[in-house]
Amino acid sequence: MKFIDKTPRIPFMKHRFLFLVVSLLLMGGSLFSVATRGLNFGTDFLGGVKLQYRFPTGAAEGEVHALLEKMGMPGVSVIRFGDASENRLAIKISHPKEAIESYGKTITPELQKAFGAETLLEMEETVGAKVGEELKRKGILAVLFSLFCMLVYVGFRFDFHFAPGAMAALFHDVIVVLGVFSFFGIEFDLTILAACLTIVGYSLNDTIIIFDRVREHAKLVTPATVEEVVNTSVNETLSRTMITSLTTLAVVVILFCFGGATLRDFSLAMILGIVFGTYSTIFISCTAYIGMVQISPKLEKRFGKQS
Amino acid sequence: MSLRWKLWGIVLSLAAALYLLVPTFFHLPEQRQTFVEQEKPVPWYFDLFPSKGLNLGLDLRGGVYIEMEVLVEEGIKAKLDNLAQDIQRDLEKQGTPMLQWSLGENFDRIEFKFAPETDIASAFQTISRATPGLLTKEGPATDGKIAFRVVEGDIAQWKLDILNQAVQSVRNRIDAYGLTEPTVQKQGNRRLIVELPGVKDTERALEIIKKGGKLEFKIVNEALSPTALGDIIAKTREENNLPIRYSFDDLKRLNELMAPSLPEGTEATFELGRDEMGKVIRAQPFLLDKTVYVTGDMLDDAQLQREGRTNKPYVALTFNKTGGKNFGDVTTKHVKDRLAILLDGFVMSDPVIQEPIRNGRATITLTITQSLEQTLAEAKDLTFVLQEGALPARLQEVTKTVIGPSLGADSIQKSLWSLIWATLAVVVFMLIYYRLSGVLANLALLANGLFIFAILAMFQATLTLPGMAGIVLTIGMAVDANVLIFERIREELRSGQTLQNALNAGYGNAVRAIMDSNLTTIIAGIILYQFGTGPIKGFAVTLMIGLVCNLFTAVIMTRVVFEYFIFGKRIERLSI
Secondary structure, three states: OOOOOOOOOOOOHHHHHHHHHHHHHHHHHHHHHHHHOOOEEOHHHHOEEEEEEEOOOOOOHHHHHHHHHHOOOOOOEEEEOOOHHHOEEEEEEOOOOOOHHHHHHHHHHHHHHHHOOOOEEEEEEEEOHHHHHHHHHHHHHHHHHHHHHHHHHHHHHOOOOOHHHHHHHHHHHHHHHHHHHHHOOOEEOHHHHHHHHHHHHHHHHHHHHHHHHHHHOHHHOOOOOHHHHHHHHHHHOHHHHHHHHHHHHHHHHHHHHHOOHHHHHHHHHHHHHHHHHHHHHHHHHHHHHHHHHHHHHHHHHHHOOOO | OOHHHHHHHHHHHHHHHHHHHHHHHOOHHHHHHHHHHOOOOOOHHHHHOOOOOOEEOHHHHOEEEEEEEEOHHHHHHHHHHHHHHHHHHHHHHHOOOEEEEEEOOOOOEEEEEEOOOOOHHHHHHHHHHHOOOOEEEOOOOEOOEEEEEEOHHHHHHHHHHHHHHHHHHHHHHHHHHOOOOOEEEEEOOOEEEEEEEOOOOHHHHHHHHHOOOOEEEEEEOOOOOHHHHHHHHHHHHHHOOOOOOOOHHHHHHHHHHHHHHOOOOEEEEEEEEEOOOOOEEEEEEEEEEOOOOEEHHHEEEEEEEEOOOOOOEEEEEEEOHHHHHHHHHHHHHOOOOEEEEEEOOEEEEOOEOOOOOOOOEEEEEOOOOOOHHHHHHHHHHHHHHHHHOOOOOOEEEEEEEEEOHHHHHHHHHHHHHHHHHHHHHHHHHHHHHHHHHHHHHHHHHHHHHHHHHHHHHHOOOEEOHHHHHHHHHHHHHHHHHHHHHHHHHHHHHHOOOOHHHHHHHHHHHHHHHHHHHHHHHHHHHHHHHHHOOOHHHHHHHHHHHHHHHHHHHHHHHHHHHHHHHHHHOOOOOOOO
16 A cells, blocks of 8 residues: 555645744744743742642542642642543642641641542652752753754764754754643643653654755755755655654554553643654755755855855 | 574574563562562572563652752761760860860861860870871960861762762661662762652651661750740740741751850750651750760660560660760769750650669660550661661752552553554554565564563663653654665665665665664753653663664664565565
């Protein structure tokens, strides 16, 4: 069976400016959201206490919140975790006043008194504020460092016209994922950061496949022909791109549906990453490459060739 | 390399992978544990297989992950204080008593203060003899004060020693507590990480780890009555807005603020009574002389015993030679005074010294405020901590993650099902799209999974929940490699190439792209590994192992099978 029998001739590159504008708008929107709404950082980064409980019967977030307020802890957030049938609630206290070790011990018995003795503390996470800061710093460094490594790698294996496109696509993917998470207020913790780094790897993976095909046609590339060559390359690899994206997407969607509440946000990040990764490869990396090849003789003329 | 060798190589590696995974599939380690506990002999065939199975992370097994900071500075201060006390005792015996000592801010110098008439020269001699090479005199003696500088290299060495000692102490405690596969590791130069997988009574385990275990014997100072002392404490708390709390830090702060109101050379502390929840319900103030006469490291042994008639538990201490002597000295000098026995800065009991005790033994009786069971458990823990020795410095919790076993089991189940569904979906798709070659790709996929788990088991790398997600992701990327190769082969065949040439061209071209793309994700994995902790590290490791196995199965394994059919069996057409 084959999806695509003969090499198709879809004019991707003809519409590249339209999609570039779309991407810029997306990125702009994401950056705006991150700057104004900010990211909903988890206890990993903020420090604080996170207690995850499983209740024997339905417990409403409001009830738990009221109980905690009575105990003298007004500034906490109570979120439902998982499906409604699981009766799981997570309590997050981001700027704890006292020693963070004692929160679990004081809250659990009160909850058990109010909602039943089988109220189970499934998970307790306490992070000192200093450590949270450290993790945030390390996380940002990790992302920046990996972007840098990718740049070096691409510059090494391909010629420099390719590199800016690859970088731009990676930035785009990460920023859009951050934007979505920021806009919907989804918790951003260490596992999501790991997802972001994986997306960087995956998106570059995708970009390299197409660039590799263009590299094969390198002799044909001139500023006049580059658009045609790139378009052909994209079409030639189209069946592979579709299959890989669809299968990897199917796999992550399965993870999203069946992987349980703990992996849900992670899978969401991966889904976004795969979709936008594929999109950015075609409409950002290739666009940038075409741009680089077309501009470069003009730049040479302007700045003169270095002898 | 000839085809035959390659085929055998693949068969052998598959067999090796299966061999490595036998303990996991048949739950051998758990069975072995049960045999050992029941004191039954372990069947002989258990030794044929590797002893450990797959190492499940805390988020899959339940357990505790805790990162603690070792308060190294406190440890150094304690060391210096001990040193100064020893010197003080020596000086007293010699007849040149020292009034007090003070430590410099970075604990790099000590200043000794003497009464004006003392013979400073001989005092200086005693000090130098007691601490060869450790202290160097700083400047001449001025108004009865001598300052010494602590050799810098020593302090750095002490800091390292304290950290190592802390790690060792925690390890010892955990080992004796009897937990399976705990890990204690250093992190940086001030922190340690403890992982206790599958621990059931988290609170107790953490108590044992963090318990300072610092035992001290001091004398109660009767200068202020308990009520008067209580008043001073209440006043100080009120003036400085201190909450009524009884942690070590609170006590320290309280003493710092009360120092001018207390007689010189004394400090305050409490005897605490707690309820079943561990909350403080009673706090009796005590005024003590600051001098420490006997410490926990002068113990030879500590044993838990029961009082004959009442069956109340108590701890019987046996001191070593120094301890015995010091104890004898203090009890001789302070007959009819009260001896305060302190644990981690708080009074445990304050018996009256009836007569000098020269046999080097003492007992600590515990007040029963909770149930007998709880007191017994406490007594056991205390004895244990005294036996193992005090921690060289306090441990402060920095990060803690406790995952209940129910959540862990839940996570395993859910992630396994996702793995199965995802693999199934991919298998079906590959069959439909690539026909028989699809079968080959599926076999490669399964072999991939086998290799990943086998390597994880072999290196005892931890499989965490994100790690499972990583494996599910690797499945998607494994498809990519196969697709690249197969699509290329199809293209070549379409353009009229022979079978052999199509194969070579397909692999040749595709492998270049596959290497590049897999390598980039591996780079991401390496960075994640460096910057991540705990579950993220698990994810990075699983991802990298997955990608490497990917490369092996998709590129090498499938090619060998193709070559076998094309060159070996000489087929005419490729079902692809």
